[in-house]
Amino acid sequence: MREVLADAAFQLFLERGFEQTTVDDIVARAGVGRRSFFRYFPSKEDAVFPDHEGCLADMAAFLETSDDPDPVSRVCDAARLVLRMYAAKPEYSVQRYRLTREVPGLRTYELSVVRRYERKLAGYLRACWAGTPDSELRAEVTAAAVVAAHNNALRSWLRSGGEGDAEAAVAHALGMVRHTWGAAPDGSGAEGADDEVIVMVTSKRAPLWRVVQQVESALGAD
Amino acid sequence: MREVLADAAFQLFLERGFEQTTVDDIVARAGVGRRSFFRYFPSKEDAVFPDHEGCLADMAAFLETSDDPDPVSRVCDAARLVLRMYAAKPEYSVQRYRLTREVPGLRTYELSVVRRYERKLAGYLRACWAGTPDSELRAEVTAAAVVAAHNNALRSWLRSGGEGDAEAAVAHALGMVRHTWGAAPDGSGAEGADDEVIVMVTSKRAPLWRVVQQVESALGAD
Numbered sequence: 001m002r003e004v005l006a007d008a009a010f011q012l013f014l015e016r017g018f019e020q021t022t023v024d025d026i027v028a029r030a031g032v033g034r035r036s037f038f039r040y041f042p043s044k045e046d047a048v049f050p051d052h053e054g055c056l057a058d059m060a061a062f063l064e065t066s067d068d069p070d071p072v073s074r075v076c077d078a079a080r081l082v083l084r085m086y087a088a089k090p091e092y093s094v095q096r097y098r099l100t101r102e103v104p105g106l107r108t109y110e111l112s113v114v115r116r117y118e119r120k121l122a123g124y125l126r127a128c129w130a131g132t133p134d135s136e137l138r139a140e141v142t143a144a145a146v147v148a149a150h151n152n153a154l155r156s157w158l159r160s161g162g163e164g165d166a167e168a169a170v171a172h173a174l175g176m177v178r179h180t181w182g183a184a185p186d187g188s189g190a191e192g193a194d195d196e197v198i199v200m201v202t203s204k205r206a207p208l209w210r211v212v213q214q215v216e217s218a219l220g221a222d
Numbered sequence: 223m224r225e226v227l228a229d230a231a232f233q234l235f236l237e238r239g240f241e242q243t244t245v246d247d248i249v250a251r252a253g254v255g256r257r258s259f260f261r262y263f264p265s266k267e268d269a270v271f272p273d274h275e276g277c278l279a280d281m282a283a284f285l286e287t288s289d290d291p292d293p294v295s296r297v298c299d300a301a302r303l304v305l306r307m308y309a310a311k312p313e314y315s316v317q318r319y320r321l322t323r324e325v326p327g328l329r330t331y332e333l334s335v336v337r338r339y340e341r342k343l344a345g346y347l348r349a350c351w352a353g354t355p356d357s358e359l360r361a362e363v364t365a366a367a368v369v370a371a372h373n374n375a376l377r378s379w380l381r382s383g384g385e386g387d388a389e390a391a392v393a394h395a396l397g398m399v400r401h402t403w404g405a406a407p408d409g410s411g412a413e414g415a416d417d418e419v420i421v422m423v424t425s426k427r428a429p430l431w432r433v434v435q436q437v438e439s440a441l442g443a444d
Contacts, residue, residue: 111333137395138431140374141367148366152359173359180402181431209360209403212434 002040002050005030009047014095018044018103045109048096052113055085056120063124071128072142072182075121076174079150082117083170086154090162097158118147142181149173180212224262224272227252231269236317240266240325267331270318274335277307278342285346293350294364294404297343298396301372304339305392308376312384319380340369364403371395402434 008030012021023044027034041047059078066074086093100106122143129135153169230252234243245266249256263269281300288296308315322328344365351357375391 108330108334111337112330115333134398137371137374137398141370141395141399144366144370145363148363149359152362173363176356176359177363180434208401208434212402 001032001036005032005037005040006047006050009044010092010096013048013099018048018099018106045106048099048106049109049113051085052116055082056116059117059120070178070182071125072146072178075125075143075146076178076182078121078124079117079146079174080167080170083150083154083166086158087166094158094162097155114147114151118143121146138181142177145177145181146174149177180209223254223258227254227259227262228269228272231266232314232318235270235321240270240321240328267328270321270328271331271335273307274338277304278338281339281342292400292404293347294368294400297347297365297368298400298404300343300346301339301368301396302389302392304372305376305388308380309388316380316384319377336369336373340365343368360403364399367399367403368396371399402431 005026009021009026012025012029016025021044023034023037026044026047027037030036037047041050058081062078062081063074066077068074068077100110122139125139125142126136129139132138150170150173153173154166157164157166157169227248231243231248234247234251238247243266245256245259248266248269249259252258259269263272280303284300284303285296288299290296290299322332344361347361347364348358351361354360372392372395375388375395379386379388379391
Protein backbone atom coordinates (compact mmCIF):
# COMPACT_ATOMS: atom_id res chain seq x y z
CA MET A 1 0.00 0.00 0.00
CA ARG A 2 2.82 2.33 0.96
CA GLU A 3 4.58 1.62 -2.32
CA VAL A 4 1.37 1.97 -4.35
CA LEU A 5 0.79 5.41 -2.81
CA ALA A 6 4.40 6.51 -3.36
CA ASP A 7 4.26 5.35 -7.00
CA ALA A 8 0.95 7.12 -7.65
CA ALA A 9 2.26 10.30 -6.00
CA PHE A 10 5.49 10.27 -7.99
CA GLN A 11 3.73 9.72 -11.34
CA LEU A 12 1.39 12.65 -10.60
CA PHE A 13 4.28 14.91 -9.53
CA LEU A 14 5.99 14.20 -12.87
CA GLU A 15 2.78 14.68 -14.88
CA ARG A 16 1.34 17.77 -13.17
CA GLY A 17 4.13 19.16 -10.98
CA PHE A 18 4.55 18.79 -7.23
CA GLU A 19 2.68 21.93 -6.16
CA GLN A 20 -0.22 21.26 -8.53
CA THR A 21 -0.84 17.76 -7.16
CA THR A 22 -3.08 17.40 -4.11
CA VAL A 23 -3.31 14.51 -1.67
CA ASP A 24 -6.83 13.96 -3.04
CA ASP A 25 -5.36 13.48 -6.52
CA ILE A 26 -2.92 10.93 -5.14
CA VAL A 27 -5.44 8.81 -3.26
CA ALA A 28 -7.81 8.91 -6.27
CA ARG A 29 -5.03 7.60 -8.52
CA ALA A 30 -4.07 4.92 -5.98
CA GLY A 31 -7.74 4.01 -5.42
CA VAL A 32 -7.68 4.39 -1.64
CA GLY A 33 -9.15 6.75 0.97
CA ARG A 34 -7.55 10.03 2.03
CA ARG A 35 -6.75 8.79 5.53
CA SER A 36 -4.64 5.96 4.09
CA PHE A 37 -2.19 8.49 2.69
CA PHE A 38 -1.54 10.13 6.05
CA ARG A 39 -1.22 6.74 7.72
CA TYR A 40 1.94 6.19 5.65
CA PHE A 41 3.24 9.70 4.97
CA PRO A 42 3.14 12.74 7.25
CA SER A 43 3.26 15.05 4.20
CA LYS A 44 3.45 15.15 0.40
CA GLU A 45 7.21 15.69 0.69
CA ASP A 46 7.63 12.39 2.54
CA ALA A 47 6.02 10.51 -0.37
CA VAL A 48 8.83 11.76 -2.66
CA PHE A 49 11.47 10.16 -0.42
CA PRO A 50 9.78 6.97 0.82
CA ASP A 51 13.01 4.97 1.31
CA HIS A 52 15.12 7.15 3.60
CA GLU A 53 13.47 5.99 6.81
CA GLY A 54 14.33 2.38 5.96
CA CYS A 55 17.84 3.34 4.86
CA LEU A 56 18.51 5.14 8.17
CA ALA A 57 17.44 1.97 10.01
CA ASP A 58 19.68 -0.17 7.75
CA MET A 59 22.57 2.19 8.48
CA ALA A 60 22.11 1.84 12.24
CA ALA A 61 21.99 -1.96 11.92
CA PHE A 62 25.08 -1.96 9.69
CA LEU A 63 27.08 0.16 12.14
CA GLU A 64 26.14 -2.11 15.03
CA THR A 65 27.39 -5.24 13.28
CA SER A 66 30.37 -4.00 11.22
CA ASP A 67 33.67 -5.56 12.27
CA ASP A 68 35.98 -3.16 10.41
CA PRO A 69 38.57 -2.04 12.99
CA ASP A 70 38.47 1.60 11.83
CA PRO A 71 35.37 3.62 12.79
CA VAL A 72 35.93 5.99 9.84
CA SER A 73 35.91 3.07 7.40
CA ARG A 74 32.71 1.87 9.05
CA VAL A 75 30.88 5.17 8.57
CA CYS A 76 32.16 5.39 4.97
CA ASP A 77 30.74 1.94 4.27
CA ALA A 78 27.50 2.92 6.01
CA ALA A 79 27.21 5.98 3.75
CA ARG A 80 27.48 3.71 0.71
CA LEU A 81 24.14 2.16 1.66
CA VAL A 82 22.55 5.45 0.57
CA LEU A 83 24.27 5.31 -2.81
CA ARG A 84 23.12 1.72 -3.30
CA MET A 85 19.53 2.74 -2.60
CA TYR A 86 19.75 5.41 -5.35
CA ALA A 87 21.65 3.16 -7.76
CA ALA A 88 19.10 0.34 -7.39
CA LYS A 89 16.52 2.49 -9.25
CA PRO A 90 18.56 4.72 -11.57
CA GLU A 91 15.70 6.10 -13.70
CA TYR A 92 13.52 6.93 -10.69
CA SER A 93 16.48 8.49 -8.86
CA VAL A 94 17.38 10.73 -11.80
CA GLN A 95 13.76 11.85 -12.31
CA ARG A 96 13.44 12.59 -8.60
CA TYR A 97 16.70 14.55 -8.63
CA ARG A 98 15.34 16.75 -11.44
CA LEU A 99 12.03 17.21 -9.64
CA THR A 100 13.82 18.15 -6.42
CA ARG A 101 15.92 20.81 -8.21
CA GLU A 102 12.68 22.50 -9.32
CA VAL A 103 10.73 22.55 -6.04
CA PRO A 104 12.21 24.62 -3.18
CA GLY A 105 10.16 22.71 -0.58
CA LEU A 106 11.68 19.42 -1.73
CA ARG A 107 15.20 20.84 -1.61
CA THR A 108 14.65 21.93 1.98
CA TYR A 109 13.17 18.54 2.82
CA GLU A 110 16.24 16.88 1.30
CA LEU A 111 18.55 19.05 3.43
CA SER A 112 16.81 17.81 6.57
CA VAL A 113 17.18 14.19 5.41
CA VAL A 114 20.89 14.72 4.73
CA ARG A 115 21.24 16.23 8.20
CA ARG A 116 19.64 13.13 9.75
CA TYR A 117 22.24 10.88 8.09
CA GLU A 118 25.01 13.22 9.20
CA ARG A 119 23.78 13.20 12.80
CA LYS A 120 23.57 9.43 12.84
CA LEU A 121 27.15 9.03 11.60
CA ALA A 122 28.44 11.75 13.95
CA GLY A 123 26.70 10.16 16.95
CA TYR A 124 28.26 6.83 16.11
CA LEU A 125 31.77 8.28 15.79
CA ARG A 126 31.33 10.28 19.01
CA ALA A 127 30.54 7.05 20.87
CA CYS A 128 33.52 5.28 19.28
CA TRP A 129 35.87 8.09 20.24
CA ALA A 130 34.41 8.89 23.67
CA GLY A 131 37.13 9.91 26.10
CA THR A 132 39.63 10.99 23.42
CA PRO A 133 40.53 14.66 22.88
CA ASP A 134 38.05 16.70 20.82
CA SER A 135 35.95 13.59 20.20
CA GLU A 136 32.73 15.51 19.52
CA LEU A 137 34.44 17.99 17.21
CA ARG A 138 36.27 15.26 15.29
CA ALA A 139 33.07 13.21 15.03
CA GLU A 140 31.07 16.10 13.55
CA VAL A 141 33.78 17.21 11.14
CA THR A 142 34.40 13.64 9.96
CA ALA A 143 30.69 12.91 9.50
CA ALA A 144 30.26 16.16 7.53
CA ALA A 145 33.24 15.25 5.34
CA VAL A 146 31.88 11.74 4.71
CA VAL A 147 28.45 13.06 3.77
CA ALA A 148 29.89 15.81 1.55
CA ALA A 149 32.15 13.35 -0.28
CA HIS A 150 29.31 10.85 -0.76
CA ASN A 151 26.91 13.52 -1.98
CA ASN A 152 29.47 15.03 -4.35
CA ALA A 153 29.80 11.70 -6.15
CA LEU A 154 26.07 10.91 -5.94
CA ARG A 155 25.13 14.33 -7.35
CA SER A 156 27.60 14.01 -10.24
CA TRP A 157 26.03 10.69 -11.12
CA LEU A 158 22.47 12.06 -10.89
CA ARG A 159 23.39 15.15 -12.93
CA SER A 160 24.88 12.93 -15.63
CA GLY A 161 21.51 11.17 -15.93
CA GLY A 162 22.75 8.02 -14.16
CA GLU A 163 25.68 7.37 -16.51
CA GLY A 164 28.92 5.73 -15.37
CA ASP A 165 29.90 3.72 -12.33
CA ALA A 166 28.36 5.44 -9.30
CA GLU A 167 29.78 2.88 -6.85
CA ALA A 168 33.33 3.52 -8.07
CA ALA A 169 32.89 7.30 -7.93
CA VAL A 170 31.57 7.17 -4.37
CA ALA A 171 34.35 4.77 -3.34
CA HIS A 172 36.93 7.19 -4.72
CA ALA A 173 35.36 10.19 -2.95
CA LEU A 174 35.07 8.38 0.37
CA GLY A 175 38.61 7.08 -0.02
CA MET A 176 39.87 10.65 0.21
CA VAL A 177 38.08 11.12 3.53
CA ARG A 178 39.06 7.73 4.90
CA HIS A 179 42.72 8.25 4.06
CA THR A 180 42.70 11.66 5.73
CA TRP A 181 40.67 11.03 8.87
CA GLY A 182 40.71 7.25 9.33
CA ALA A 183 43.04 5.06 11.38
CA ALA A 184 46.31 3.81 9.93
CA PRO A 185 45.37 1.21 7.33
CA ASP A 186 47.47 -1.65 8.69
CA GLY A 187 44.30 -3.51 9.61
CA SER A 188 45.45 -4.22 13.13
CA GLY A 189 43.55 -1.58 15.07
CA ALA A 190 45.17 0.29 17.93
CA GLU A 191 46.28 -2.69 19.96
CA GLY A 192 48.79 -5.40 19.23
CA ALA A 193 50.47 -3.90 16.18
CA ASP A 194 54.22 -3.77 16.02
CA ASP A 195 55.33 -0.27 16.83
CA GLU A 196 57.05 0.12 13.49
CA VAL A 197 58.30 3.44 12.29
CA ILE A 198 58.25 5.01 8.88
CA VAL A 199 60.53 7.71 7.60
CA MET A 200 58.99 10.11 5.15
CA VAL A 201 60.66 12.78 3.08
CA THR A 202 58.51 15.45 1.49
CA SER A 203 58.71 18.93 0.08
CA LYS A 204 57.98 21.63 2.58
CA ARG A 205 55.92 23.32 -0.15
CA ALA A 206 53.47 20.45 -0.44
CA PRO A 207 49.90 21.12 0.74
CA LEU A 208 49.01 18.94 3.70
CA TRP A 209 46.36 16.92 1.89
CA ARG A 210 49.08 15.81 -0.51
CA VAL A 211 51.39 15.02 2.43
CA VAL A 212 48.58 12.88 3.82
CA GLN A 213 48.41 10.99 0.54
CA GLN A 214 52.16 10.39 0.80
CA VAL A 215 51.88 9.23 4.40
CA GLU A 216 49.06 6.95 3.35
CA SER A 217 51.15 5.56 0.53
CA ALA A 218 54.14 5.06 2.88
CA LEU A 219 51.88 3.15 5.24
CA GLY A 220 51.27 0.69 2.44
CA ALA A 221 47.52 0.91 1.87
CA ASP A 222 45.91 0.06 -1.43
CA MET B 223 12.55 50.02 9.66
CA ARG B 224 13.94 46.58 8.91
CA GLU B 225 15.51 46.44 12.37
CA VAL B 226 12.34 47.75 14.05
CA LEU B 227 10.32 45.00 12.38
CA ALA B 228 12.85 42.29 13.27
CA ASP B 229 12.94 43.47 16.91
CA ALA B 230 9.15 43.57 17.17
CA ALA B 231 8.89 40.11 15.59
CA PHE B 232 11.49 38.62 17.90
CA GLN B 233 9.91 40.03 21.06
CA LEU B 234 6.54 38.61 20.02
CA PHE B 235 8.03 35.21 19.19
CA LEU B 236 9.53 35.08 22.70
CA GLU B 237 6.32 36.27 24.37
CA ARG B 238 3.73 34.23 22.44
CA GLY B 239 5.67 31.60 20.52
CA PHE B 240 6.60 31.59 16.83
CA GLU B 241 3.55 29.74 15.50
CA GLN B 242 1.13 31.83 17.57
CA THR B 243 2.44 35.14 16.24
CA THR B 244 0.97 36.46 12.97
CA VAL B 245 2.44 39.02 10.61
CA ASP B 246 -0.50 41.26 11.62
CA ASP B 247 0.66 41.06 15.27
CA ILE B 248 4.18 42.05 14.19
CA VAL B 249 3.20 45.07 12.10
CA ALA B 250 0.81 46.23 14.86
CA ARG B 251 3.63 46.08 17.42
CA ALA B 252 6.02 47.88 15.05
CA GLY B 253 3.38 50.44 14.13
CA VAL B 254 3.61 49.98 10.36
CA GLY B 255 1.46 48.57 7.58
CA ARG B 256 1.34 44.90 6.60
CA ARG B 257 2.99 45.48 3.23
CA SER B 258 6.06 46.96 4.95
CA PHE B 259 6.78 43.59 6.53
CA PHE B 260 6.88 41.75 3.22
CA ARG B 261 8.99 44.49 1.67
CA TYR B 262 11.79 43.50 4.06
CA PHE B 263 11.13 39.83 4.80
CA PRO B 264 9.78 37.17 2.43
CA SER B 265 8.47 35.18 5.42
CA LYS B 266 8.19 35.11 9.23
CA GLU B 267 11.20 32.80 9.32
CA ASP B 268 13.36 35.42 7.58
CA ALA B 269 12.60 37.92 10.36
CA VAL B 270 14.19 35.51 12.89
CA PHE B 271 17.48 35.56 10.98
CA PRO B 272 17.70 39.13 9.65
CA ASP B 273 21.52 39.29 9.54
CA HIS B 274 22.52 36.29 7.43
CA GLU B 275 21.97 38.02 4.10
CA GLY B 276 24.40 40.77 5.13
CA CYS B 277 26.87 38.26 6.52
CA LEU B 278 26.88 36.29 3.26
CA ALA B 279 27.69 39.52 1.42
CA ASP B 280 30.45 40.35 3.93
CA MET B 281 31.87 36.88 3.43
CA ALA B 282 32.02 37.30 -0.35
CA ALA B 283 33.73 40.69 0.06
CA PHE B 284 36.20 39.25 2.58
CA LEU B 285 37.13 36.35 0.29
CA GLU B 286 37.71 38.74 -2.62
CA THR B 287 40.15 40.89 -0.68
CA SER B 288 41.93 38.41 1.62
CA ASP B 289 45.65 38.14 0.96
CA ASP B 290 46.30 34.97 2.97
CA PRO B 291 48.26 32.67 0.64
CA ASP B 292 46.28 29.56 1.68
CA PRO B 293 42.70 29.30 0.36
CA VAL B 294 41.74 27.03 3.28
CA SER B 295 42.91 29.64 5.79
CA ARG B 296 40.89 32.21 3.89
CA VAL B 297 37.64 30.22 4.09
CA CYS B 298 38.29 29.50 7.78
CA ASP B 299 38.67 33.22 8.44
CA ALA B 300 35.56 33.90 6.35
CA ALA B 301 33.59 31.42 8.51
CA ARG B 302 34.63 33.33 11.61
CA LEU B 303 32.58 36.30 10.37
CA VAL B 304 29.50 34.24 11.22
CA LEU B 305 30.73 33.61 14.77
CA ARG B 306 31.42 37.30 15.23
CA MET B 307 27.89 38.15 14.15
CA TYR B 308 26.49 35.81 16.84
CA ALA B 309 29.01 36.90 19.49
CA ALA B 310 28.22 40.59 18.95
CA LYS B 311 24.73 40.03 20.47
CA PRO B 312 25.18 37.16 22.94
CA GLU B 313 21.82 37.40 24.72
CA TYR B 314 19.83 37.67 21.49
CA SER B 315 21.81 34.80 19.93
CA VAL B 316 21.20 32.49 22.89
CA GLN B 317 17.47 33.30 23.00
CA ARG B 318 17.20 32.70 19.27
CA TYR B 319 19.07 29.40 19.57
CA ARG B 320 16.52 28.23 22.17
CA LEU B 321 13.61 29.40 20.03
CA THR B 322 15.03 27.62 16.99
CA ARG B 323 15.37 24.31 18.93
CA GLU B 324 11.62 24.45 19.66
CA VAL B 325 10.24 25.28 16.20
CA PRO B 326 10.79 22.66 13.45
CA GLY B 327 10.22 25.24 10.70
CA LEU B 328 13.03 27.41 12.08
CA ARG B 329 15.40 24.46 12.27
CA THR B 330 14.74 23.67 8.63
CA TYR B 331 15.20 27.32 7.73
CA GLU B 332 18.52 27.33 9.58
CA LEU B 333 19.67 24.25 7.64
CA SER B 334 19.08 26.08 4.38
CA VAL B 335 21.05 29.09 5.66
CA VAL B 336 23.96 26.84 6.68
CA ARG B 337 23.85 25.26 3.24
CA ARG B 338 24.13 28.71 1.62
CA TYR B 339 27.32 29.45 3.58
CA GLU B 340 28.70 26.03 2.70
CA ARG B 341 27.99 26.54 -1.01
CA LYS B 342 29.63 29.95 -0.98
CA LEU B 343 32.82 28.58 0.61
CA ALA B 344 32.84 25.52 -1.66
CA GLY B 345 32.39 27.69 -4.76
CA TYR B 346 35.30 29.87 -3.70
CA LEU B 347 37.60 26.88 -3.09
CA ARG B 348 36.55 25.27 -6.37
CA ALA B 349 37.62 28.42 -8.23
CA CYS B 350 40.93 28.57 -6.31
CA TRP B 351 41.69 24.94 -7.09
CA ALA B 352 40.37 24.87 -10.67
CA GLY B 353 42.47 22.59 -12.84
CA THR B 354 43.86 20.51 -9.97
CA PRO B 355 42.80 16.88 -9.45
CA ASP B 356 39.45 16.35 -7.70
CA SER B 357 39.07 20.11 -7.20
CA GLU B 358 35.28 20.01 -6.89
CA LEU B 359 35.34 17.07 -4.49
CA ARG B 360 38.05 18.63 -2.32
CA ALA B 361 36.26 21.97 -2.33
CA GLU B 362 32.97 20.46 -1.13
CA VAL B 363 34.56 18.24 1.51
CA THR B 364 36.71 21.07 2.84
CA ALA B 365 33.79 23.53 2.95
CA ALA B 366 31.66 20.95 4.77
CA ALA B 367 34.46 20.35 7.28
CA VAL B 368 34.93 24.10 7.86
CA VAL B 369 31.21 24.65 8.42
CA ALA B 370 30.91 21.60 10.70
CA ALA B 371 33.89 22.69 12.82
CA HIS B 372 32.60 26.26 13.07
CA ASN B 373 29.09 25.13 13.98
CA ASN B 374 30.34 22.64 16.56
CA ALA B 375 32.07 25.42 18.48
CA LEU B 376 29.25 27.92 17.92
CA ARG B 377 26.61 25.44 19.13
CA SER B 378 28.62 24.59 22.27
CA TRP B 379 28.81 28.29 23.08
CA LEU B 380 25.07 28.81 22.45
CA ARG B 381 24.14 25.72 24.49
CA SER B 382 26.26 27.02 27.39
CA GLY B 383 24.16 30.20 27.38
CA GLY B 384 26.95 32.29 25.84
CA GLU B 385 29.59 31.49 28.48
CA GLY B 386 33.30 31.31 27.70
CA ASP B 387 35.44 32.49 24.82
CA ALA B 388 33.57 31.67 21.62
CA GLU B 389 36.29 33.15 19.39
CA ALA B 390 38.93 30.89 20.93
CA ALA B 391 36.72 27.80 20.65
CA VAL B 392 35.99 28.47 16.98
CA ALA B 393 39.68 29.19 16.29
CA HIS B 394 40.60 25.84 17.87
CA ALA B 395 37.96 23.95 15.87
CA LEU B 396 38.91 25.60 12.58
CA GLY B 397 42.58 25.01 13.36
CA MET B 398 41.96 21.28 13.16
CA VAL B 399 40.50 21.65 9.67
CA ARG B 400 43.14 24.10 8.47
CA HIS B 401 45.98 21.90 9.66
CA THR B 402 44.47 18.90 7.90
CA TRP B 403 43.34 20.39 4.58
CA GLY B 404 45.25 23.64 4.25
CA ALA B 405 48.53 24.39 2.51
CA ALA B 406 51.82 23.99 4.34
CA PRO B 407 51.97 26.82 6.87
CA ASP B 408 55.31 28.24 5.79
CA GLY B 409 53.52 31.36 4.65
CA SER B 410 55.10 31.33 1.25
CA GLY B 411 52.35 29.86 -0.88
CA ALA B 412 53.11 27.49 -3.71
CA GLU B 413 55.65 29.61 -5.54
CA GLY B 414 59.05 30.80 -4.50
CA ALA B 415 59.55 28.68 -1.40
CA ASP B 416 62.78 26.84 -0.92
CA ASP B 417 62.21 23.23 -1.77
CA GLU B 418 63.26 22.12 1.71
CA VAL B 419 62.61 18.63 2.93
CA ILE B 420 61.54 17.36 6.29
CA VAL B 421 62.10 13.90 7.68
CA MET B 422 59.41 12.61 9.98
CA VAL B 423 59.44 9.49 12.08
CA THR B 424 56.15 8.20 13.43
CA SER B 425 54.51 5.10 14.78
CA LYS B 426 52.78 3.00 12.18
CA ARG B 427 49.94 2.56 14.70
CA ALA B 428 49.13 6.25 14.83
CA PRO B 429 45.81 7.32 13.32
CA LEU B 430 46.34 9.57 10.32
CA TRP B 431 44.79 12.66 11.91
CA ARG B 432 47.48 12.42 14.59
CA VAL B 433 50.16 11.92 11.91
CA VAL B 434 48.86 15.10 10.31
CA GLN B 435 49.32 16.94 13.59
CA GLN B 436 52.90 15.66 13.69
CA VAL B 437 53.55 16.72 10.11
CA GLU B 438 52.09 20.08 10.92
CA SER B 439 54.31 20.38 13.97
CA ALA B 440 57.38 19.30 11.97
CA LEU B 441 56.55 21.99 9.44
CA GLY B 442 56.96 24.50 12.20
CA ALA B 443 53.55 26.15 12.45
CA ASP B 444 52.24 27.72 15.63
